[in-house]
Amino acid sequence: MPEGDSVYRQCKMLREALEGAVVESSDFRVPALATSDVSGRTVVAVVPRGKHILIRLSAAPDAEEMRSGAEPLTLHSHLMMDGTWRVFDRAQNDDAGQPSGSLAGRSHTGGAASTANTPASVPGPRSGAGRPAAGARGPGRAASSSGGGGGAGGVRRSRPGASPYRPRARAGGSVRSAAEARTRISADVAIGQGSHTIRAILRTQDVEAVGFDVKDVRLVPTRLEDQELVGYLGPDILGPDWDLEKALERLSAQPDRAIGTALMDQRNLAGIGNVYRVETLFMSRTNPWARVDSLPEGKLREIVVLAHKLLHLNKDRSMRSTVGQAPQGRPLFWTYGKDGQPCRRCGTVLKRGEIDDALLTVDPAPSRTAVQHLRTIAWCPRCQAAE
């Protein structure tokens, strides 16, 4: 599940792939942006803010028209539960059999960081992931050879009689190469479960950055970023301007809230998702439903400092873990997803609970994005007993 650390890694990947490059073409598959085009603009920065991704673009190059919208723009996206950005290397056309060793190899899914070792695979059902997509290679090859050096212009696949839809069995199967992935995407051929989830594509000379299932895709003038996108967020736990005192102040301002809910409210502090909430509360022996003002002296600070530490430890890791560098085959978490199993500290069977996040919004205009209300958490009734 995407949390601040996933967003941080996604931004790092996008930054390395896009920053400084000119967008050759763009493709937004959300109704509001159906007619938008940011080609010709340079990607000037890729910035994570909490769980939001901001891709900043320069002013339109032919600003001679001074048309509205020619000013610098920010492409906003949010990973929510399933979103992910992937980067495909356009220079791999002549080498269709090899997975890209460069950009695509570094791509992450926005979900579990642990799937980062399946480069250029398309998000989809887990079944078949990592399996070579037998047969998928032929058309990919044909298209890439006619595609030449990865220039602009859609490669039209012409395989009379061939269904544009791949058999279900290949849904989510690994793509043989980044070039193939690009070609198939560019040719608008369904990639199993993949292509219909595409929401945004930015193509530069070298790469194609594709946002799968990303939410709240919007283009706003960069000068209005705060006002329209992220101004409401609390201190960013992975941001350069992280402000612990301010986060504590905001959390304390609503003393009657459950700590488990308050930690997830991005207006208090930005970047914590369910995994870090669950783990932080266990590690600090805190009952998830305890009121903020019922916590012992210093506990709130301890919790936030711990969350900050955990996110920082994980921000550059390919495998998210809260138990240190987990040896192979060992659990990565203390309690997350482990209800019904014995507590690793006291042996008591971990309970499953639900926590109501109904008050939380990911956006100042909540209607834009659905918020899941009840979230499942695992907790230890002994280590995290109510006071």
Ligand SMILES: [Zn+2]
């Ligand atoms: Zn316990």
